[in-house]
Amino acid sequence: MPLNLIKLSVGTETPETLEVFQAQRKRDHGVIFHQTRMFPKRRDEIIAGGSIYWVIKGQIRARQLVTDIIRVEDQDGRSMTRFILDSKLVLVHNRRHRAFQGWRYFREEDVPPDLGENDSLDHDLPEDMALELEKLGLL
Template identity: 50%
Template sequence: MSLNIIKLSVGTETPDGLREWQSSFQAIYGRVYHTTRMTPKRKDEILAGGSIYWVIKGAIRCRQQVIDLEEFVNEEGTKYCRIVLDPEIVDTRPYPHRAFQGWRYLTEDKCPPDDKQGGGTEALPDDMADELRNLGLI
């Protein structure tokens, strides 16, 4: 069974905004990755089909498959990890989640399902969807 990661997408308003940002990032660097300070210890479980689930505006809204975890050391000697991602971003059903620092492991039973219809709450105005989510109605 694969293991997933959950991470805040700081400064992103929508999954489409994340797609735009990553598209320009990929044009510059040739691939999509997220740099983090801590390297996941459970690398094999993550690379067995795991994804990174992005929290955007208080809810998990999309995910990307993790392709690799690359450790590296910067010029100052500090260790980091690049979470290399598949460029395809898959929308999920919005699932409320509070803010947190760094990343966390996310087991399959806690992951929201993919939004195969593409409907989700995207048809609702953001403020209305956020209010309904806060009330636990979506």
């Protein structure tokens, strides 16, 4: 069974702003990736079909398939880890999640389901208001 990760998407407001950032990274580097210091001990389980789940503004909002995990060096020669990501960002049912540092393994039983074709987050409400109502359990 593939292993998933969870990570805060710092600096993004919505899944759409994450897509814009990643599109620029793909133009600049030819691939979408997230770079971090720690290398996962369970690499093979992750690249066997696992995803990285993105926490945006306190909510798990989207996921991306992790296609590879490689070691690279930064500009100062320090060893870094690069999670190579699929270009498709899959929206998931929003779920609250507290802030944390770095990335974490994400247990299968905690993973929110993907949004299906007939699912919608469109509430005819401003996104900030819809998210606040979701946090309160009213939507």
